[in-house]
Amino acid sequence: MKLTVGKIEISLEKPVVMAIVNVTPDSFFSGSRSQEADAIERRVRQAVSEGAAILDVGGYSSRPGADDVSPREEFRRLVSALEIIRKKFPDTAVSIDTFRAGVMEKTLENFGPCIVNDITGAEAEPEIAGVAARYRVPFIAMHMRGTPQNMQSRTHYDDLIGEIRGYFAAKTETLRSAGVEQIVLDPGFGFSKTVDQNFMLLGRMGETFRDTGLPFLTGISRKSMIYRTLDTTPDDALTGTSALHWECLRQGASILRVHDVREAAQVIALWNRFTAANTAKP
Numbered sequence: 001m002k003l004t005v006g007k008i009e010i011s012l013e014k015p016v017v018m019a020i021v022n023v024t025p026d027s028f029f030s031g032s033r034s035q036e037a038d039a040i041e042r043r044v045r046q047a048v049s050e051g052a053a054i055l056d057v058g059g060y061s062s063r064p065g066a067d068d069v070s071p072r073e074e075f076r077r078l079v080s081a082l083e084i085i086r087k088k089f090p091d092t093a094v095s096i097d098t099f100r101a102g103v104m105e106k107t108l109e110n111f112g113p114c115i116v117n118d119i120t121g122a123e124a125e126p127e128i129a130g131v132a133a134r135y136r137v138p139f140i141a142m143h144m145r146g147t148p149q150n151m152q153s154r155t156h157y158d159d160l161i162g163e164i165r166g167y168f169a170a171k172t173e174t175l176r177s178a179g180v181e182q183i184v185l186d187p188g189f190g191f192s193k194t195v196d197q198n199f200m201l202l203g204r205m206g207e208t209f210r211d212t213g214l215p216f217l218t219g220i221s222r223k224s225m226i227y228r229t230l231d232t233t234p235d236d237a238l239t240g241t242s243a244l245h246w247e248c249l250r251q252g253a254s255i256l257r258v259h260d261v262r263e264a265a266q267v268i269a270l271w272n273r274f275t276a277a278n279t280a281k282p
Contacts, residue, residue: 001215001254003138003182005093006113010053012215014272015249017264018054018095018257019047020221023077024061040081041088048092051265055089056117056257057081058097075103082111095140101128108135115184119144119191121171122178133179140184140217141171145192154192161204168212184255185209185216190223198225202244205251215254220244222259242267 001012010016021043044055059077060069078096085094095115096107104116114137121141122129132139143164145154157163168185175183187205189198201208202220209216220226226240227233242263245256249271258264 012254016053019052050261056095099124101125129178138182142186143188217255218248218253219257
């Protein structure tokens with residue numbers, strides 16, 4: 001199992017780390033914000049040195065209640081990071097955290113192949129699936145209801161797991177019909193879900209994705225399901241994040257999307273050793 005991003009191939013035979021590179025002023029975790037060129041380069045250099053296989057660049061904050069920004073401003077923010085990454089880290093795969101087809105196409109035209117990471121799963125702008133298909137790049141489809149501005153008012157489910165499974169079955173068919181060849185699924189922790197729903201989903205991810213035959217990504221890093229449970233803040237949620245990353249891997253996650261690359265890579269190293277020891281013949 002692998003992802004192909006232009007000339008870069010990412011093996012998913014073992015889990016990999018996706019590093020969050022926020023070029024927004026209002027990400028929920030202040031430690032992930034990088035807007036000036038020097039700060040962006042430091043963030044990227046550290047992430048790559050600590051083992052990130054993918055750099056996920058976002059210019060539009062998707063935290064609950066986040067302000068909207070124009071496509072022009074979103075692209076301007078992305079450029080500030082992509083110019084540095086392409087010049088100094090050309091062999092590292094990049095994903096673009098956007099739901100806008102125009103922003104994605106402009107990025108691909110100017111900076112070459114990048115993974116599409118769409119929190120709306122092509123719901124907001126369906127034409128983004130066609131963009132991914134034309135450029136033959138991977139597409140990460142996340143589960144969310146509504147928008148970042150109203151998603152937390154849409155948390156009622158009659159059957160949480162069943163509805164998410166149905167969503168992804170339909171989403172996969174739609175993306176494939178549009179010509180998308182490489183698909184990654186994301187359950188969308190923290191998006192249109194309560195804390196308890198997040199934990200229920202965490203414990204049943206294997207069941208949720210078992211029949212899809214597709215890799216899935218988890219993004220729980222420093223989120224409210226952790227810091228609210230621990231009665232702390234995002235700044236103090238690293239230990240909880242690492243603990244839950246183990247469960248993500250146990251459930252079968254192929255990609256961990258994280259703020260803290262070194263710690264996530266260590267969890268993966270421990271997981272790999274654990275699985276090797278427990279699958280080896282005595």
